[in-house]
Every structure is written in C-alpha cells, then in structure tokens.
Amino acid sequence: MNVFAVEGLPEIEPGDDIASLIAERVDLTPTDIVCVASTIVSKAEGRQADLSEFEPGEQAERIAEQVGDLADEEKDPRFAQAVIEESEELLMEFPIMLAVTTFGHITINAGIDRSNVPDADLLLLPEDPTASAQRLHEALGVPVIVTDTSGRPFRHGQRGVAIGWAGMPAARDWRGTYDRDGKELEATVQAVVDELAAAANLVTGEGAGGKPVAVVRDWEFGEFDGSDDLFRDEDEDLIRPALKEYSHAGD
Template identity: 65%
Template sequence: MNVFAVPDLPEVRAGDDLGVMIDERVDVRADDVICVASTVVSKANGRTVDLKDVTAGPRAIEIAERIAALTDEEKDPRFAQVVLDESTDLLLSAPFLLTRTPFGHITVNAGIDRSNVPDADLVLLPSDPSANAEALSSTLGAPVIVTDTCGRPFRHGQRGVAIGWAGLPASRDWRGEHDRDGHELEVTVEAIVDELAAAANLLSGEGDGGTPAVVIRDFEFGDHGGSNQLFRAYDGDLVRQALEEWEYRG
C-alpha cells in the first residue's frame, strides 16, 4: 500500500469545486481511496462562521461562565452558542463540551475548529460528510473518505478518523472467519475507514503543511463481508448511556 499527499492544493474557498481541484493534480485510479480533510470540504461548502454574527443565548452564557470558573480561562459564550447550534445532543457541559453531531459523530465542541481558517473565525464540520464523500467520489471515480481528527477516551493525543465515506464499506467483518489455530472469530469488525483516515493523517498533519487531501493506493479490502455501521446506535452505546447519569463536580 502506498500513501501520498495531493500536491500543490491552493487555499480552498467557498464555491470551489474540490473534486476538480484534486483531479487536476493527481491521476486518480478507480481503486484508489482519496482521504480529504473535513476542513477543506467545509470551506468549499461555505461552512464557516464569524463570531461577530453570533448572539449567545442564556444556555450558552451559562455554559461559558461555568467552564471559565472551572478552568480559570475566559470562554466566549458565542463559541458555546455555535457548538450548541451544531449539536443534537450535549453529553457533557463541563469541564468541556462533548456533543453529538446530526450525522452521529460524538466529539468535543461539535468538531468546530479555529485552525487554518483565514477568512473567518471558525470552520464547522460538514453538515452531511457522507453526502460530500459521495459527490467527491462521483467526480473522482474512486472511493472517498472525509476525515477529521479528535481525541480518544482513555488515551492522550489525537488521531484521524472517518466522519463520512463513499465507495467502500466502513468496516471489514471478520466474524465467522478463523485465526491460524482454527478458532472462529466471533466479534472482530475492523473499522477500515478509520484506519485509512489515520494513515492519511500522518501526511495531512495538524499544522501548516497545506496537504489536506491524501491518496491511498493499492489498498485491498479482501474477500470479507462489509458493513456501513460505524457510529454506535444509542441502545448499544453503554458509555453514552452512562454519561447521562454523570455530572462533573470538579
């Protein structure tokens, strides 16, 4: 498997055809997987916000004041308001905001970013990243993964994850297959799109690299079952259910 960044992509702005921009710079093969950072997908779709245009409501003001009191850092209630606007559920309100997006991704601050946004204060996550991946896949003629980076429970540091995909299953299902000793695998479902997103993130990076699109070439899914289930449903998400009973008391 080979992984390489799409070279020489310019700053992406609202209205740009991101698929064409990538296609002009890489000879895309039908079996490539193109990983595209959510930031540039959102920029192309105009998913940016200026805080001067935001009015914080009472709930956002209350949240910002409580977090500021807990962390000794000033918090802008307008930012809290944008997070609330971009979320369907608020799982934690202190000491940080942990939210669920409309498309099912659970992340801090609804995935809103302040980095690499030259024309606005904030860039939001795409509203429907799988639909964006489908449109890019149609243009490029290859599978596409829309990626983001986020932290992990129980571990330090961030890593790349998939928030939308098209043209390949989200997971590779090993259940019913056997290990080298003949034992049947009963629970193993491999989150392929997350693993490919993490590989791409090694090249797209987190800073000023300017390489938000990455090509993964010669990846083979293999002769396995596939699934598009990536985000846990509420009924099977025991951690999310436990959070409903938990309150931060720091």
Template identity: 45%
Template sequence: MIQILPLTGISEVLPGDELIALLREALQRQAVDIREDDILVVTQKIVSKAEGRFVDLGTVTPCAEAVRLAETTQKDPRLVQVVLDESESIVRAAPGVLIARHRLGHVMANAGVDQSNVGPEKSEYALLLPINPDGTAARLSSALGIPVVISDSFGRPWRVGVTSVAIGAAGLPALQDRRGEVDRDGRVLKVTQVAVGDLLATAASLATGEGAEGIPAALVRGCRFVGEARPAAHLVRPADQDLFR
C-alpha cells in the same frame, strides 16, 4: 506495499470552490494515475470550506444555557452557542472541555466546531462539519472514479492525543464485518468488525498533518478490501449501545 502520497499545491479553498476540479488538478499535477488499490482521503476542512460552512461569531447571540456552559468550560459563549446549535446533546462539560453528540451521531469535542486553519481574515469565524459527508464522499468518488474517505481529527476516551476518523466514505466498506470468519487456529470470529474508514483516515493524516502543513488530501495506495461498500455512518455506535455515558 502501502504508500501514502500527499496531494500538494492545493490553494486556500473558498466557499463555492469545486472540490472535484481541485482534486483532479492536484492528481494530474503530480502525474498520479489512479489504480485499483488507491483510496483518496480528503480532510473535512476543505469540504466544509467549499460548502461554505462558516459562522461569523459576531452574528451569534448566546442563550442562557450557552452562557452557563461557557462559564463552566471557560470558552467563548458565542462558540458554545454554535456547538449547541450543531448538537443533539451535551455529553460532558469541564474546564477547557465540551463534549457533544453531533447531529450526525459523532461524539466529539465542540461538536466538530473548529477555529483552526479557517483561512486568513477569519479570526472571528468558526467552521462547522459538512452537512452530509457521506453524500459528499459519494459525489467525489463517482466523479473521480476512486473510493473516497472524508477525515476529521478525534480525541479518544482514555487516550491522549488525536487521531483521524472517517466522517464520510464511499466506494469501500468503511466498516468491514469479519464476524463468521475464522482465525489461524480455526476459531470463529464473533465480534470482529474493522473500522476500515478510520484506519485509512489516520494513515493519511501522517501526510496531511494537524497544523500548518497545508496538505488537505492524500492518496493511500496498496489497500484492497473485501465486502460491500458501506458509508461512514455505519461507524457511528448507536446511542443505546453507549456503555460509558
């Protein structure tokens, strides 16, 4: 049976805080003994905070392109400039919407630049994605002795509402390739690849939430996956395979 165990009692994370210690303390406080079928899902927000990925919008001077896009999207031109700085390209711009391809390859709103839950007294700050989420997941996984997924909220084409996806992963196959296996009728699976990292991220988000829940991590218990470990980077579809641009 699959269980989701929220890790509570983690205080506001600040730049320089050691996530390994904070997460280990949370597990010990709740008397959680790590099992072989446990996976720890950590939200991107506390990873970015610990890494100090804040930008003071008061220090940002928007360029002409940022001003133009800000007029189109009705967004703060300083925020748009930060999005441009984090992006490889702008995919779509419309009133209230700015979709970008982040430097890590993710196609997402505002290149992951976020102003929600950035902490008290930071209303003029924005928070960026971690520099190397797969690397951070590997460091956490090695220290804690458990597979780790770093999750973030994503919108999806043709669907309303956000789910969560894995932007970092270690110790598990973030993408599970089942091509070559057979179904119950003996038919060979030809295209089936399972986004395990995304499934785990979304399952955990039922506990971590999207608003003021204040739960930055959760343990998903009861999952076993076959296959070599693959980082979350394997979940990013290459640009030359993007049929919808």
C-alpha cells in the same frame, strides 16, 4: 499499500470544485482511495461562521461561566452557543462540551475549528460529510473518505478518523471467520475507514502543512462482508448513558 499527499492544492474558497483541483494534480488509478480533510470540504461548502452570528442563550452562558471558572479565564458564550446549534445533543457540558453531531459523530465542541480559518472566526464541520464524500466519489470515480482529527478517551493526542465515506463500506466484518487455532471470531468488525483516515493523516499532517488530501493506493478490502455501521446506535452504547448520568450528577 502506498500513501502519499497531493501536493500543490491552493487555499480553498467557498464554491471551489475540490474534485477538479485533485484530479488536476494526481492521476488516480482504480485501486486508489482519496482521503480529504473535512476542513477543505467545509471551506468549499461555505461552512465558515463568525461568532457574531450566534446569540448565546441561558445554557451557553452557563457553560461559558463554568468552563471559564475552571480555566481561570473568560470564555465567550457565543462559542458555546455555536457548539449547541451544531449538535444534536450534548453528552457533557463540563469540563468539556462533548457533542453528538447531527450526522452521528461524537466529538469535543462539535468539531468546530478555530485554526486555518483566515476569513472567519469558526469553521464548522460539513453538514453531511457522507453526502459530501458521495459527490466527490461520483466526480473522481474512486472511493472517498472525509476525515477529521479527534482525540481518544484514555490516550493523549489526536488521530485521523472518518466522518463520511462513499464508494466503499466503512468496516469489514471478520465475524464467522476463524483464527489460526480454528476458533470462530464472534465480535471483530474492523473500522477500515478510520484506519485509512489515520494513515492519511500521517502524510497530510497538521497545522500549517497545507496538504489536506492524501491518496491510499493498492489497499484491498478483500473478500469480507462490509458494513456501514460506524457510529454506534444509542441503544447499543454502554458509554453514553454513563456520561449522561455523570453530567447530571450535580443537578
């Protein structure tokens, strides 16, 4: 496959038509998958916010005080309140705010960004990234993945992940196929939208690069069953109960 960044995109403003801006700059083919950074989706959808919009409650004040004591610096409780309001649940409050977003993604600070937001304090994730991907998919006629960068437990650094997708399954299911020794695979489900998001992140980059869209060309899903079960259900998750137990250990 070939992965390349779309060049020459302008700074995205609320109301901008991202699909048209992409189509003007690249001739898409039927084999393409377009990976779009959530930052420009959020900007186009008006998801900028100022800290003054958030009135901190008791929980936010407590979190800011705890994190501030750890970091030996004052923390703004309005930011903690923004995270709370953008979350379905906080799995951890301290030493980090690990949030479950309303669409099922689990990430630090509910994915709220403070960089590359020229006209506001904060950039919130799209309210429904899969719906955003669906609109782009319908406009562009190819599969679309909305990406974000996220850290991983037990490893340094961040990598691209999918938070919304349309026009293709999230994963391909290897269960029922066989390895080279003839053993049947019983558990392997490959999260291809995450892998493609990570590949896209290699060419879009971070910081001031200004290349928020990548095209993956000539990758094939293959003759596999597909699945959209990317976010693990709570009743199947072994880690979430342990985090909750840890976070309430001092109560």
